[in-house]
Amino acid sequence: MTLNALRLEVPDIREDNSLAPAEIAQRLAAARLLEPEHGLQQVLGLLFTLNRSGLTLLERQRALQSFSDEYRHYASLAKRQHPPSTLFVRLCGELAIGFKRLLLQILQGRQPSMPHLAWCLYMAQHFLAQQLLRHYQLYQEPPPALWRDSHLLYWIGEHQQCLDEPVAAAFEPKPASTLRGLYQQMLLLALSNPFHLDEGECLTLFSALAPLAAQARLQAWDEEDDAEGPLVDLSQSQACLGFEQPVEGEVGNLRRFELGALLIALDEPAPLQSAEEHQLLERVRHHWLGRQQRRHERAELDGHCSLVIGLPAIHAQLLDKLPQRTEAQLLDASPGGARLLCNINEGGQLQVGQLVLLLTDGTPTLALVRWRHQGSEGLHLGLRYLKGLPRPVWLRRAPNAQTHPGVLQSTPAPGNGWHHGLWLPNGQFASGEHLWLQLASVHNQAILPLPESNLQTSAVTRHPLRLA
Numbered sequence: 001m002t003l004n005a006l007r008l009e010v011p012d013i014r015e016d017n018s019l020a021p022a023e024i025a026q027r028l029a030a031a032r033l034l035e036p037e038h039g040l041q042q043v044l045g046l047l048f049t050l051n052r053s054g055l056t057l058l059e060r061q062r063a064l065q066s067f068s069d070e071y072r073h074y075a076s077l078a079k080r081q082h083p084p085s086t087l088f089v090r091l092c093g094e095l096a097i098g099f100k101r102l103l104l105q106i107l108q109g110r111q112p113s114m115p116h117l118a119w120c121l122y123m124a125q126h127f128l129a130q131q132l133l134r135h136y137q138l139y140q141e142p143p144p145a146l147w148r149d150s151h152l153l154y155w156i157g158e159h160q161q162c163l164d165e166p167v168a169a170a171f172e173p174k175p176a177s178t179l180r181g182l183y184q185q186m187l188l189l190a191l192s193n194p195f196h197l198d199e200g201e202c203l204t205l206f207s208a209l210a211p212l213a214a215q216a217r218l219q220a221w222d223e224e225d226d227a228e229g230p231l232v233d234l235s236q237s238q239a240c241l242g243f244e245q246p247v248e249g250e251v252g253n254l255r256r257f258e259l260g261a262l263l264i265a266l267d268e269p270a271p272l273q274s275a276e277e278h279q280l281l282e283r284v285r286h287h288w289l290g291r292q293q294r295r296h297e298r299a300e301l302d303g304h305c306s307l308v309i310g311l312p313a314i315h316a317q318l319l320d321k322l323p324q325r326t327e328a329q330l331l332d333a334s335p336g337g338a339r340l341l342c343n344i345n346e347g348g349q350l351q352v353g354q355l356v357l358l359l360t361d362g363t364p365t366l367a368l369v370r371w372r373h374q375g376s377e378g379l380h381l382g383l384r385y386l387k388g389l390p391r392p393v394w395l396r397r398a399p400n401a402q403t404h405p406g407v408l409q410s411t412p413a414p415g416n417g418w419h420h421g422l423w424l425p426n427g428q429f430a431s432g433e434h435l436w437l438q439l440a441s442v443h444n445q446a447i448l449p450l451p452e453s454n455l456q457t458s459a460v461t462r463h464p465l466r467l468a
Contacts, residue, residue: 008100008152009145014052021059024050028070036077040087043070047094057105064098068123071095075172082199089134096127100149103156118157118165122179125153129175129186129206136194136202144237151234154183154218164214173207181214187257188213190239191230192284201280208277211270215262217352217371221247221254222455225384227336227370228289230257243290259288260339260371260382268375303330305340308357309349311425311460314366315405317357318392319440325359326350328381335385337370342379347372350381353457355407355423357390358383366390366409368457386421387411393422395429396436399445404428408439408465420465426456431463 024046031042047067055063071091078084103120106112128150135142157163163180176182188209194202218232230240233249240257241247247254266281306325308314313323326349329341338358342350350356350369358365367383374380388411394403409421422437429435431452436445448465455462 007148008104009149010097010101010104011052013054019046019049019053019055021055021063024063024066028066031070032073036074037085037087040074040085040091043067043074044087044091044094047091047098051094051097051101057102057109060098060102060105064095064102064123067095067098071127072171079172083138084134089131089138092127092130092134096124096131096149099124099127100153103153107156114160114162114165117160118162118179119167121153121157121160121162122167122169122182125150125179125182125186126169126171126175128153129182132186132189133173133202133206136189136197137199139195147239148235148237150183150186151232151236154179155234157183173203174210175206176210176213178214181210184216184218184257185209185213187230187232187239188216188288191288193287197284204276205280205284208273208281211272212262212265212281215265215373217258217261218255219258219352219370220456221251221256223251225256227256227258227384229259230288230290231255232257258371258382261373261380264373264375264380303360304328305330306359307340307342307350308359309346309354311355311407311423312405314355314357314390314407315392317359317364318390318407330360331380337367337382337384340381340383341377342381344374344379347374347379350379351458353459355457355460356383358385364390366407388419388421392440394438395424396438396445397433399436401436406437409462421454422450422463422465423460424463426459426461 027046028043031039031046033039034042050060050063050067074088074091078088099120103117103124106117106120128146132142132146132150154163157179164178166177167179168177169175176185185206189202189206192205194205197205221231230243231247232240232255233247233253234255235249235253263285266285270278305328307328308317308323308325316323326342326346331339331341333339350372352369352372354369356367356369358367366386366388368386369381370384371382372379386409388409391408391410393406393408395406396403404424407423409423411419413419429450431450433450434447435450436447438445451463451465453461453463
C-alpha cells in the first residue's frame with residue numbers, strides 16, 4: 001500500500017504564531033457575547049491560529065475539545081439558516097484540520113490506545129463529513145482533498161483495526177457511532193444524487209443513514225468478482241469510481257462497496273425512523289447501485305439447501321466424510337451468487353469472508369460469504385459463487401511432514417489448460433514457501449513455491465497456481 005498518513009492535508013506550523021492555551025477559554029467565552037456572525041468570525045480566526053501553532057498533544061487535544069463545544073453552539077444556530085453561511089463551512093474545515101494535525105501527533109508518538117486513536121480518527125472524519133454535508137447544502141462540489149483525506153482516515157482505521165470501535169459523539173445531524181459507519185455514511189450520501197435533493201433534505205438523509213450505514217462493507221477488490229455495486233479507489237479524489245469508469249488503480253487501494261446487508265436492513269421494521277426519513281431512503285436507494293443494478297438476472301426461489309462451513313469441513317465433505325451441515329432456506333439465486341436465510345444461532349460461524357460449500361440437488365458449489373444481516377426473520381446471507389471444480393488437497397512442508405488441508409478450485413482456461421486457485425486458512429503458510437502438494441486419489445506429490453495471494457478474506461487466502 002502506498003498510502004501514507006503524512007499525506008493528510010494540514011497547513012505548516014508557523015513560527016510567528018503564538019497562542020497561549022490558557023487564553024483560549026477566555027476568548028471563546030468573549031466571542032459568545034457577540035452577535036452570532038461576529039462571534040463565529042472570532043472563533044474561526046482563533047482556530048485558524050491554533051491549527052498553525054506548535055502545541056503539545058495534550059494542549060491541542062484540550063483546545064480542540066473546547067472548539068468542538070463551540071461548533072455545537074454554532075451548529076444549533078446554523079439549523080435556522082438556509083443555506084449555511086460560508087464562515088460555518090470554513091469552521092467545519094478548520095476543525096477537520098485540527099483533528100488531522102492531532103492525529104499526526106498521536107501517530108508520531110508512542111503506541112496510542114485503541115479508544116484514543118479511534119476517537120481522533122472519528123473526530124477528523126466527522127468534521128470532513130460536516131464539510132461535505134454543508135457543500136451539498138450549498139449545491140457545491142466538495143474540494144477534492146476532502147475525499148483524499150476521508151479515504152486515508154478510513155485506511156488508517158482499517159490498518160489500526162479500530163473501524164468498529166464505538167465513539168460517543170453528541171452531534172447534530174446525527175452521525176454513525178463508528179469510523180466505518182461514519183465514512184460509509186459519507187459514501188452513501190455522495191451516491192444519493194445529493195444535488196437533486198430539495199433544500200434541507202441532505203440533513204434529513206444524513207441522519208436517516210446514521211443507524212444503517214455500518215451495515216454496508218468495503219471489501220478487497222477481486223478482478224474475477226463481477227458483483228454489482230460501487231468501487232472505491234482509496235487513492236482517488238472522488239467518493240467512488242463512476243460506474244463506467246475504467247478500473248486502473250493499484251489493487252491494494254481498491255475496495256468494493258458491498259451493499260447487500262444494507263439493502264435487506266432497509267426493509268426491516270424501524271420504529272425510530274420518521275416517515276420522512278423512510279420516504280427519502282426509498283427515493284435515493286436506487287442511485288447506490290447505479291444504472292445497471294444487477295449484472296445477472298435473479299431468480300426468486302423457495303427451497304432448502306445445506307451449508308458446509310469452513311475450509312476443514314469442506315475438505316472433509318469433498319472426501320465424503322460427512323461433516324456437520326447447516327440447514328438454510330434458499331431465497332433467490334443468480335449465476336453470480338445466492339441469498340439464504342439461516343437460523344440466527346449460526347451467526348458465529350458464518351462471518352463475512354468465510355468459505356462455504358453450498359449443497360443443493362445439483363453440483364456442490366464453493367462460495368464466499370459476501371454479506372450478512374441479522375434481522376427479525378433470522379440471519380440473511382449473501383453468497384458469492386466461486387466458479388470451478390473444488391477438490392481436496394493436502395500440503396506438507398516436507399515429503400513426510402504433517403499434512404494440512406486445502407481446497408483447490410479449478411476452472412477451464414481457453415485452449416486445453418486450467419486456472420487453479422488454492423484456498424488455505426489465513427496465516428498457515430507464507431508466500432514463497434516451497435510446499436509439497438498432493439491431490440486426493442493421487443500418490444505423487446508436486447513441489448511448488450507458494451505464490452503471492454490474489455485474494456484474502458478474514459478467514460481464508462487464495463493463491464493462484466500453475467500445475468502441469
